[in-house]
Amino acid sequence: NAGVTQTPKFRILKIGQSMTLQCAQDMNHNYMYWYRQDPGMGLKLIYYSVGAGITDKGEVPNGYNVSRSTTEDFPLRLELAAPSQTSVYFCASSTDRGGGYTEAFFGQGTRLTVV
Amino acid sequence: KQEVTQIPAALSVPEGENLVLNCSFTDSAIYNLQWFRQDPGKGLTSLLLIQSSQREQTSGRLNASLDKSSGRSTLYIAASQPGDSATYLCAVPSGNTPLVFGKGTRLSVIA
Numbered sequence: 001n002a003g004v005t006q007t008p009k010f011r012i013l014k015i016g017q018s019m020t021l022q023c024a025q026d027m028n029h030n031y032m033y034w035y036r037q038d039p040g041m042g043l044k045l046i047y048y049s050v051g052a053g054i055t056d057k058g059e060v061p062n063g064y065n066v067s068r069s070t071t072e073d074f075p076l077r078l079e080l081a082a083p084s085q086t087s088v089y090f091c092a093s094s095t096d097r098g099g100g101y102t103e104a105f106f107g108q109g110t111r112l113t114v115v
Numbered sequence: 116k117q118e119v120t121q122i123p124a125a126l127s128v129p130e131g132e133n134l135v136l137n138c139s140f141t142d143s144a145i146y147n148l149q150w151f152r153q154d155p156g157k158g159l160t161s162l163l164l165i166q167s168s169q170r171e172q173t174s175g176r177l178n179a180s181l182d183k184s185s186g187r188s189t190l191y192i193a194a195s196q197p198g199d200s201a202t203y204l205c206a207v208p209s210g211n212t213p214l215v216f217g218k219g220t221r222l223s224v225i226a
Contacts, residue, residue, distance in 0.1 A: 033213050042218040090158060104149060104214055106159040
């Protein structure tokens with residue numbers, strides 16, 4: 001049971017570089033999310049998607065982009081890395097059974113450092 | 116805008132104690148409430164999900180209650196063990212907004 005898989009687990013970027021954080025789920029969930037977690041700040045929603053081809057901004061979308069071409073994958077793109085993007089990034093997924101959001105499952109996270 | 120608060124921010128207890136973690140939210144129009152556990156450097160593990168129509172949910176030594184009208188949930192941990200040491204997070208979706216998280220309670224159970 002793979003669940004939600006994130007790659008890479010760790011990455012160091014130089015300021016101005018770009019990268020894509022990968023996220024894949026094998027539970028056929030239609031909802032997927034990206035959060036960042038900073039010490040003492042809790043988890044903040046970056047972007048989310050309610051299905052293939054549909055994405056929406058969360059609380060802290062600036063500096064990031066997403067796409068959702070398939071149900072399984074939801075990559076997060078950093079175009080011009082900045083030190084403020086040093087964080088731990090979590091991808092999650094859930095489904096909607098007609099009663100709103102159901103139980104969410106999280107990946108193990110990607111620890112990103114921008115220097 | 117939904118806001119979630121968890122009290123206390125940190126808690127240290129001796130092994131064997133029963134304890135209660137608190138979670139409050141400002142917008143009572145929620146679908147459900149989810150409690151997570153996070154170990155240092157790890158991802159989030161779902162512990163319990165309470166639907167908005169439910170009052171409580173149990174899993175082993177864990178019991179979560181929900182009072183939607185007052186905007187509160189509690190997570191009760193019975194007979195705590197050192198292995199329970201972790202950060203506990205609560206989160207609620209509401210309206211079109213996915214999970215909004217509290218900042219968590221960091222629990223230490225001392226042997």
